[in-house]
Amino acid sequence: MAITKITIEDGCTGCGLCEQIAEGIFEIPSDVAVVKAGADLNANEAKIKEAADSCPVTCIKVA
Numbered sequence: 931m932a933i934t935k936i937t938i939e940d941g942c943t944g945c946g947l948c949e950q951i952a953e954g955i956f957e958i959p960s961d962v963a964v965v966k967a968g969a970d971l972n973a974n975e976a977k978i979k980e981a982a983d984s985c986p987v988t989c990i991k992v993a
């Protein structure tokens with residue numbers, strides 16, 4: 931199913947793993963990860979899911 935929304939919940943440590951896995955989607959501008967403006971969610975679905983599965987504190991929620 932297509933991804934329509936990504937939420938970064940409380941608990942992100944800013945480790946940068948999601949940015950490494952899905953570079954065009956996540957960035958860590960300060961302390962915590964955010965979803966980049968204009969990120970193409972559908973074209974990066976597999977990487978987004980991999981990042982969510984890999985997040986050490988499981989704070990990336992995909993809907």
Ligand code: SF4
Nearest residue numbers: 942943945946948985
């Ligand atoms: S992988 Fe998880 S904890 Fe690490 S920066 Fe990304 S959202 Fe935050």
